[in-house]
Amino acid sequence: RSLQPYVMAEPHIHSRPVDRDQDAFLYLVSDGVTDVIADAVGCQVVSDALARGGSTQQAASALVNRAFSSGSGDNISAVVLRFQPQHA
Numbered sequence: 001r002s003l004q005p006y007v008m009a010e011p012h013i014h015s016r017p018v019d020r021d022q023d024a025f026l027y028l029v030s031d032g033v034t035d036v037i038a039d040a041v042g043c044q045v046v047s048d049a050l051a052r053g054g055s056t057q058q059a060a061s062a063l064v065n066r067a068f069s070s071g072s073g074d075n076i077s078a079v080v081l082r083f084q085p086q087h088a
Contacts, residue, residue, distance in 0.1 A: 018083060025050065026081045027060070032074035033067040041066075046080055056080040 012034070018026075027046050037045070045066050049059035056079075063078040 030077040032076035036070040
């Protein structure tokens with residue numbers, strides 16, 4: 001049985017050059033996150049986690065936890081990459 005009417009194989013892609021003076025991080029997430037969290041909210045979740053001194057792994061976990069607590073019923077995955085060094 002085909003899942004084609006329900007499964008989209010086309011990813012949502014946005015491309016632009018990285019500005020290392022302004023861009024602090026990049027986060028990549030599955031649709032289990034984007035189905036329940038707006039892009040701006042995801043940025044704020046990551047920014048808050050990193051501002052508290054959290055690691056990129058902790059920031060990704062914060063995104064996953066937020067998606068779960070927001071009721072996501074899909075697979076939930078997140079990766080955070082930091083462009084700017086963490087200040088001690």
